Amino acid sequence: MPRLQLYLDHVDTRLALRYLEPNGGVSEIPCLRLITYANLFAQLVHSPLAADYGICRCFIDTGAFISIIPETIWQFLRPGVVTPLPFDPTTPPNQRQLIIAGGTFPFELGRLTLKLEDRSRATLNLSIVAKLTRDGGRLPIPLTLGLRGGFLEGRTLQAVPDATAPFGQAWTLTEL
């Protein structure tokens, strides 16, 4: 049963919200993200710059219903890697664009298979539907995995307390 470890990690080690408790103590919530790694080597065009993106650090956004692949990444995908999925003609214009990070970006839907890998060399192939944004390289987000469109179907996403795991929580994505 393929099982992939996911990791909590800082977005920025100095970024944290600190606040005062009613008893006067100071508490802190670090700015963490749930991350995984995608191995794109087999799917990239062969160019020196594309090779820089061979392994991508991805965010897993448990509050997002679908995945997003910014243009900085999909521009290097080989033809045929993504199966275009045209919008149903009834889709209104406002559902064909993504409003995020202070910008509005049109997107197209596509299906592709991502090979996720963890630090202990486990792998898991993920066939997902994603939004591929036409942002001209202006959307500063990594490959972001949302929960629907293929991520969770047939799998469990689990977090359990684990003192040996980063930030005391072991996250796993397991195929059923």
Added chain:
Amino acid sequence: MTANPPQAPTPTEDGFPTYPGFGSREDILARMQLLDWICQQVGNRVIETAVGDYVLATDDRILGVGQDAAELHRNAVEVEPDLRNARLVGYRVPLTES
């Protein structure tokens, strides 16, 4: 007669690098660790970056920071041609909530 000395493989002009072990499990793990290391350098302010900046690095060494990934890559290999066939990793500084 002596045999030619072994030479490190070089990449084609527009291709992937071909250094020994390229794309192997060890290489993939090293790239993961390099990405994590870049994140630490960004997070600990060892290098100054802005959201959207591209950080180019090779093993334990930041090669450049800027908005134009292609230009950074080109400049790095011009200054240091051996990097054409080295493990280079790029990381774009992401947006955060605060």
